[in-house]
Amino acid sequence: MSDPVLSVDELSVDLGRTEIISNVSLTAAAGELVGLVGPNGAGKTTFLRAIQGGLQPTTGTVTVDGHDIAELSARETGRLVATVPQETRLSFSFSVEDAVAMGRNPHIGRFGTADAEDRTAVSQALDDTSLSALADRPVTELSGGERQRVLLARAFAQDTPLLLLDEPTSNLDINHAINTLDLVRSVADEGTTAVAAIHDLNLAARYCDRLVLLAEGSILAAGVPETVLTSETLESAFDAHTVVSNDPTTDSPRVTALSEHQSVDDI
Amino acid sequence: MDVRQRAVGWSLWLAAALGVSITVSAGIGPVSIHPLAVLKVLLNAVSVPTGIELTGSSVGNALQLPAPELQWQSPFSYSVRSTHQTIVMRVRLPRILLAGVVGFALAAAGTVMQGFFRNPMADPSIIGVSSGAAAGAVAFLVVPVAIPFGLGLQGAAFVGALLAAFGVYAIATEGGRTPIATLLLAGVAIQAFLGAVIAYLQLHSGDGLRQVVHWLMGHLGNAGWDDVTVTLLLVPLLFGILLAYARDLNVLLLGEEAAHGLGVEVERTKRILLSVSAVLTAAAVAVSGVIGFVGLIVPHMVRLVVGPDHRVLLPAAALAGASFLVLTDTIARAGATEIPVGIVTAALGAPFFLYLLRSREVHEL
Numbered sequence: 234m235s236d237p238v239l240s241v242d243e244l245s246v247d248l249g250r251t252e253i254i255s256n257v258s259l260t261a262a263a264g265e266l267v268g269l270v271g272p273n274g275a276g277k278t279t280f281l282r283a284i285q286g287g288l289q290p291t292t293g294t295v296t297v298d299g300h301d302i303a304e305l306s307a308r309e310t311g312r313l314v315a316t317v318p319q320e321t322r323l324s325f326s327f328s329v330e331d332a333v334a335m336g337r338n339p340h341i342g343r344f345g346t347a348d349a350e351d352r353t354a355v356s357q358a359l360d361d362t363s364l365s366a367l368a369d370r371p372v373t374e375l376s377g378g379e380r381q382r383v384l385l386a387r388a389f390a391q392d393t394p395l396l397l398l399d400e401p402t403s404n405l406d407i408n409h410a411i412n413t414l415d416l417v418r419s420v421a422d423e424g425t426t427a428v429a430a431i432h433d434l435n436l437a438a439r440y441c442d443r444l445v446l447l448a449e450g451s452i453l454a455a456g457v458p459e460t461v462l463t464s465e466t467l468e469s470a471f472d473a474h475t476v477v478s479n480d481p482t483t484d485s486p487r488v489t490a491l492s493e494h495q496s497v498d499d500i
Numbered sequence: 501m502d503v504r505q506r507a508v509g510w511s512l513w514l515a516a517a518l519g520v521s522i523t524v525s526a527g528i529g530p531v532s533i534h535p536l537a538v539l540k541v542l543l544n545a546v547s548v549p550t551g552i553e554l555t556g557s558s559v560g561n562a563l564q565l566p567a568p569e570l571q572w573q574s575p576f577s578y579s580v581r582s583t584h585q586t587i588v589m590r591v592r593l594p595r596i597l598l599a600g601v602v603g604f605a606l607a608a609a610g611t612v613m614q615g616f617f618r619n620p621m622a623d624p625s626i627i628g629v630s631s632g633a634a635a636g637a638v639a640f641l642v643v644p645v646a647i648p649f650g651l652g653l654q655g656a657a658f659v660g661a662l663l664a665a666f667g668v669y670a671i672a673t674e675g676g677r678t679p680i681a682t683l684l685l686a687g688v689a690i691q692a693f694l695g696a697v698i699a700y701l702q703l704h705s706g707d708g709l710r711q712v713v714h715w716l717m718g719h720l721g722n723a724g725w726d727d728v729t730v731t732l733l734l735v736p737l738l739f740g741i742l743l744a745y746a747r748d749l750n751v752l753l754l755g756e757e758a759a760h761g762l763g764v765e766v767e768r769t770k771r772i773l774l775s776v777s778a779v780l781t782a783a784a785v786a787v788s789g790v791i792g793f794v795g796l797i798v799p800h801m802v803r804l805v806v807g808p809d810h811r812v813l814l815p816a817a818a819l820a821g822a823s824f825l826v827l828t829d830t831i832a833r834a835g836a837t838e839i840p841v842g843i844v845t846a847a848l849g850a851p852f853f854l855y856l857l858r859s860r861e862v863h864e865l
Contacts, residue, residue, distance in 0.1 A: 287757045311763030318758060327750075327808055338751050339763025343744055346504055391762070 236299065238263050238394050238426040239284070244293035246276075246283045253279045255450045256293070261428060261443075263394070266421040268441030269430040270461075272471050275447040277430040278319075281397045284428070286310045298394050311339025315391035317384050317398040326371035332383050333358055336390035358390035362416060378409035385416060396420065398429035402436060414440045438462055439485040446470055462486045507812045514819035518600065521823045525830040526592045533584050540578035541588045547572040595723040597732065598787060599829040599841070600822040602720070603794055605735045605784035607821020609777040610795025611802075611814050612742055615749045616773055617680055624781040624795035627687040627774065628664035631694035633785040634716055636660020638698050641712050642705045653715075654727070654786045661782035664690055669774060678770060718791035718842025720829050727787050738780045739818060745773055746810040753808075791825070791842045793849025798824050800852075 237260040246254040253276045261267045269277045282288045284295050286302045295302040297313045305313070315336065327335075336358070337351040347355075359365045362382045367375070372383055381401065388396055398417060402410035410433070418440055421427045431437040437444055438458035446454040446461050448470040454461045467475045473490050480487035523542065527533040550573045609624035617626065625631065640656035668690050672683040698716070705712050748769050751759045756766045781795075802817040825841070828848065832841040 282757065285761050287760050307760050307765045308763040311761060314761070316758070316761040331750075331809060335751050335754070335762055338747060341747070346502075 237261055238265075238298055239428065240296040241284065242294045242296070244280075244283060244295065245291045246279055246288055247291045248279065248288075252291075253450050254283065254290075257447075257450070257452055258293075259445060259452070259455070261395075261426045263426055264421055264424045265443065266418060266427045266429065266441050268437035268444045268458075269428060269447060270432075270434055270437050270444055271447035271453075275470075276450040277447055278399055280447065281316070281399050281428065281430060284395075285314050285316050285397055308339050311391065311393075313393050314395045314397060315388035315393040317388045317396070317401050319400045319403065320380075326373040328369050329364055329372055329375070329383055329386075330355065330359065330368040332372050333364070333386045333390050336387040336392075339391065354390045354392050358386040361389055361419075362386040377404050378406070381405060381409065381413060385413060389420065394426060396425050396427040398427065398431075400430050400432055403432050410436060434462060434467075434488040435480070435485075438488070439480075439483045458486050462488055503809060503811050506806070506809075507815055510806055510812055510816040511819060514816055514823065518819055518823045518826070521826045522596055522600065525596050525826050526588050528830050528834055529587070529592060531583070531587055533588065537580060537584055538588055540576075540580050541585050542593075543576040544574060544578055544580065544585075545589060546576060547574045594725050594728050595720050595829070595833075596826055598723040598728050599720050599825045601728070601731050601735050602784040602788045602791065603798075603825025604739070604818045604822040605731075605780045606791065606795040607798040607802075607824070608739055608742060608814060608818040609781045609784075610821075611799040611810070611817045612749065612773055612777045613795070614799055615753060615810060616770070616777075617684060618753055618755075619684070620800065621796070622684075623793075624777065624784075625691070625790070625792075627668045627683065627778060628690040628694065629661045629778050629781040630785050630790045631691045631698070632664020632667075633657040633661035633782060634790055635664070635694045635697050635701075637715050637786075637789070638701045638705070638712050641708045641715065642701045658782050658786035661785055662778065664694060665774075665778035665782070677767060678774075680770075683774075714840065715789045717840035718789040718845070719840045720788055721833070721838060723787070731783055731787055734783050735780065738776050738783070741776050742773070742780070743811075743814055745769060746814050749773065749810045749814075750808075789840075789842065791845055793845045793852075794821055794825055797849045797852045 239259070239261040241257060241259040244254055244257045245252060257280065259267070269280065271277055279288065283290050284297075284302070286295070286305065286307075290303070297310075300309070300313065302310060302314075334347065334351070334355045337347060337354060340351060341347060356365070359368055362385055364379070364382055364386055367379065372380060375383065381404065385401070388398075396417070401413050401417070405413060414436060417427055417429060421442075429437075429441070431441070441458065443456060444454075444458050444461040445452055446466055453470050454463075454466045462477050464475055464477055467473060467477070467488065471490075474493065474495070476489045476491065478487050478489070479485075523535050523538050526538045526542070527535050549570045551571045552568050553571055606624050610622070613622040613624055613626050614620055616622070634657070636659055637653055637657040639660070640653050668683065668686045669678065671690075672678050672686040702709065702712055748759070748764045751762050751764050752766070752769065754762070759769075760766050785791075798821040799813070799817045802820050803813055806812050806816050825845070828844045829841045832839050832844045
């Protein structure tokens with residue numbers, strides 16, 4: 234097997250005096266879509282920020298495409314890792330095309346301007362996310378779902394071997410959520426490695442090759458969805474009663490949460 | 501359309517507008533001069549190098565190296581009245597050019613600060629530069645002995661401006677990081693403190709009070725070529741640095757973490773943008789006093805027209821700021837008694853500020 238695109242080695246991250254991530258190791262190969270699941274506050278966002286180099290880890294290393302992220306400049310990192318944030322602020326009204334073109338920033342020198350390759354990457358990203366028709370619209374006038382697609386297009390335009398997504402579907406309705414994950418799946422199938430924090434366990438199970446279950450900053454379980462999503466692991470991670478069955482439509486695990494007083498027999 | 505084409509297109513339009521503003525302004529005053537006559541005077545003043553002559557041949561004892569010397573010649577020689585020539589070149593033009601370059605600097609710095617703080621109410625004085633300049637100038641006027649090393653009024657204002665800006669920056673920086681919210685609040689606090697210093701000095705200014713008030717309201721009178729030359733050389737240089745960071749400024753609008761992910765060296769870029777804007781503002785304020793609202797309203801007006809992309813916005817706002825201050829200063833000096841230009845810009849700027857507050861432009865603070 235070829236070298237993994239992403240390799241996280243015994244990573245620990247402190248925020249203030251609290252350890253948010255402790256001793257997490259993870260590898261992901263080219264074309265893999267890895268889902269990061271776990272309860273609120275488990276450290277999913279912090280983990281993604283550390284991979285992207287936005288946070289300095291206390292110990293451990295992150296290697297992308299053979300490069301130690303801690304030793305790279307922001308520009309070099311920007312050519313290796315693209316991030317789709319949960320939400321972005323844009324109070325000034327850039328056009329959709331300009332906002333997507335910002336993804337090319339790490340590829341353009343200080344005194345340079347966009348060349349043919351940059352323009353191709355932007356129009357391709359707009360095309361892939363069905364935003365071409367909206368290219369001239371100000372981003373401030375878009376709906377939540379459209380804005381999410383702009384962030385996705387920006388990351389696609391960045392054209393990196395590793396794509397990180399922080400809850401890309403949490404603010405979207407079911408149709409937009411599916412569309413977004415379809416797009417992520419398709420870039421993964423073309424060879425991009427993607428790590429996505431996903432709240433919805435059923436969607437995560439359906440789209441990801443592997444899941445990593447984080448709880449209190451550590452990996453509780455990792456592997457194919459069927460082995461990670463079990464009543465036992467979910468009980469210990471979420472402190473919730475669940476029933477895991479097979480969804481006949483998607484042929485992937487389906488998690489149903491029960492209230493405290495329910496048991497399977499009641500349903 | 502390509503960004504570079506848009507930037508060049510807007511810049512050419514606004515540079516032409518600035519040329520017209522300067523020409524019209526130079527004709528207005530106690531002696532009214534027709535714009536065409538002004539144009540002839542200005543064209544006469546243009547000189548271009550026509551050739552290089554080698555001077556200093558080896559005459560006498562030592563071997564002298566020949567020194568190349570540029571020969572200048574004016575391509576135009578219109579006949580103009582010598583009084584018009586004197587009025588335009590000696591009296592009005594230095595002041596008009598100073599207004600232009602100060603407006604240019606303040607609008608550019610204001611544009612950068614609004615982007616930097618992601619706050620539409622930010623202006624060039626936000627990190628204490630103007631208050632520092634005012635404190636320096638007032639201290640010089642009231643207690644001249646306190647200013648050693650033979651600094652003039654402008655030097656004292658310049659040093660005060662940079663000390664205040666550096667102070668705010670140092671206070672807001674911890675462990676190599678400068679959170680912009682801390683910077684903003686530190687700026688507010690230092691401005692309040694310096695306001696107290698200025699008020700105290702004013703109380704004890706005695707006969708100098710009139711001069712102090714005059715300085716504080718912003719003024720471009722008594723401008724000579726000396727004032728203009730230094731600022732004219734310094735401002736374009738600093739502006740060039742800001743322009744080189746225009747794309748990073750766009751990306752910084754997304755927030756610092758996102759900007760880092762998009763290849764911007766966040767802390768270093770912030771340091772450069774802050775220090776260059778501070779020096780740019782200080783260079784303007786030191787020669788003109790505190791002229792409010794130019795750095796606040798001009799970027800807004802221009803943003804409404806050309807959009808938020810700093811590669812287009814920054815040169816456009818700077819040129820528009822130059823025209824704006826040339827025209828407002830013309831109003832300030834056109835009346836029977838001259839009023840400080842700061843009053844004119846504020847009188848025009850405050851209503852616009854209120855309009856901003858009432859319109860959808862202000863989403864967040």
